[in-house]
Amino acid sequence: MINKPTKRHYHKNCQRLLGSLSEYVDGExxxxxxxxxxxxxxxxxxxxxxxxxxRRTVNLYxxxxxxxxxxxxxxxxxxKTLNIEDYLEK
Amino acid sequence: MSDDxxxxxxxxxxxxxxxxxxxxxFSKLVNAYSNNxxxxxxxxxxxxxxxxxxxxxxxxxxxxxxxxxDGRSKLSTWLFRIATNxxxxxxRRKHPEFVSIDEPIDTEEGEQEPIQIVDWCCLPExxxxxxxxxxxxxxxxxxxxxxLKVVFLLRDINDLxxxxxxxxxxxxxxxxxxxxSRARLRLRExxxxxxxxxxxxxxxxxADGSPNNxxxxxxxxxxxxxxEKQDDK
Numbered sequence: 520m521i522n523k524p525t526k527r528h529y530h531k532n533c534q535r536l537l538g539s540l541s542e543y544v545d546g547e548x549x550x551x552x553x554x555x556x557x558x559x560x561x562x563x564x565x566x567x568x569x570x571x572x573x574r575r576t577v578n579l580y581x582x583x584x585x586x587x588x589x590x591x592x593x594x595x596x597x598x599k600t601l602n603i604e605d606y607l608e609k
Numbered sequence: 610m611s612d613d614x615x616x617x618x619x620x621x622x623x624x625x626x627x628x629x630x631x632x633x634x635f636s637k638l639v640n641a642y643s644n645n646x647x648x649x650x651x652x653x654x655x656x657x658x659x660x661x662x663x664x665x666x667x668x669x670x671x672x673x674x675x676x677x678x679d680g681r682s683k684l685s686t687w688l689f690r691i692a693t694n695x696x697x698x699x700x701r702r703k704h705p706e707f708v709s710i711d712e713p714i715d716t717e718e719g720e721q722e723p724i725q726i727v728d729w730c731c732l733p734e735x736x737x738x739x740x741x742x743x744x745x746x747x748x749x750x751x752x753x754x755x756x757l758k759v760v761f762l763l764r765d766i767n768d769l770x771x772x773x774x775x776x777x778x779x780x781x782x783x784x785x786x787x788x789x790s791r792a793r794l795r796l797r798e799x800x801x802x803x804x805x806x807x808x809x810x811x812x813x814x815x816a817d818g819s820p821n822n823x824x825x826x827x828x829x830x831x832x833x834x835x836x837e838k839q840d841d842k
Contacts, residue, residue: 537720537722537723537794538790541786541789541790541794542786542790565723565726568726568728569723569726569797571730572727572728572729572730572797572800572801573793573797575729575737576793576796576797576800577765579737579742579746579800580746580750580765580766580796581765581768582738583743584648584765584766584767584768587644587648587766588644589644589647589648589664593647593661593664596661596665597639597643597665597668598636598639600665601635601636601639601665601668601669601672603635603639605632606632606633606636606640607636
């Protein structure tokens with residue numbers, strides 16, 4: 520759906536749940552708090568957006584890290600320093 | 610085989626060979642973890658030369674320390690601990706005002722109340738992972754306070770578990786969870802501010818391309834929220 524103009528409504532309720540969102544996107548939130556949160560999300564569009572964008576944020580960082588490898592010249596200097604050049608890319 | 614040797618074997622290494630100084634076994638260890646160690650160092654230090662020094666120093670220290678490696682943690686956790694300490698030493702040398710990561714976090718690093726409430730999840734993947742976006746992702750990490758950054762890097766960039774991260778940093782599991790949560794919320798805020806603009810631009814481009822469209826209203830609130838946030842600074 521298209522976003523409605525959102526008032527900065529962050530209620531006490533949302534504020535209280537804020538600290539549990541990170542564990543929630545990891546699927547590690549304990550059962551009781553999880554059901555409180557999911558119940559809240561049913562009625563709170565703002566929190567749903569925060570949860571979705573938080574999940575996407577974590578996911579984007581995971582994706583960028585996957586392709587992040589050291590360059591061959593740094594690797595070569597490391598192996599040389601450690602005196603294990605013979606085993607480079609073996 | 611002792612428990613410690615079993616633990617090391619589970620990671621795919623022979624502790625006996627490593628402790629005997631077998632170069633082939635040691636090169637396996639270097640090969641397995643050098644990417645991760647460098648990734649941690651470059652993102653902590655944001656400077657290639659320093660990161661490369663930390664990478665080399667970590668494995669030099671590991672080679673020397675293997676004989677007394679007590680096997681209470683995984684080899685990877687042990688390596689990350691050496692690397693984190695090395696990187697923190699560089700930071701302290703360059704910024705003596707830097708505070709210790711094992712101090713309790715103060716209110717300055719408290720929960721970031723969400724200001725950016727814009728749904729940018731629907732942006733196409735090539736947009737989210739474009740070169741420009743990646744730069745913004747990196748910049749957002751650099752803006753994190755050190756205490757939150759290192760937890761985020763170990764957990765989300767190097768894929769350590771909560772408990773492994775706690776072991777590396779000498780923190781409790783709860784402290785790791787709290788810091789990770791705060792780091793992620795801050796990053797979400799930064800990325801939302803950037804991707805909200807991109808979402809609005811994309812919408813405008815789509816609207817221009819189709820006259821007569823009577824679409825639902827564009828997300829005009831996004832720029833105003835961004836302004837509000839900048840004013841807060």
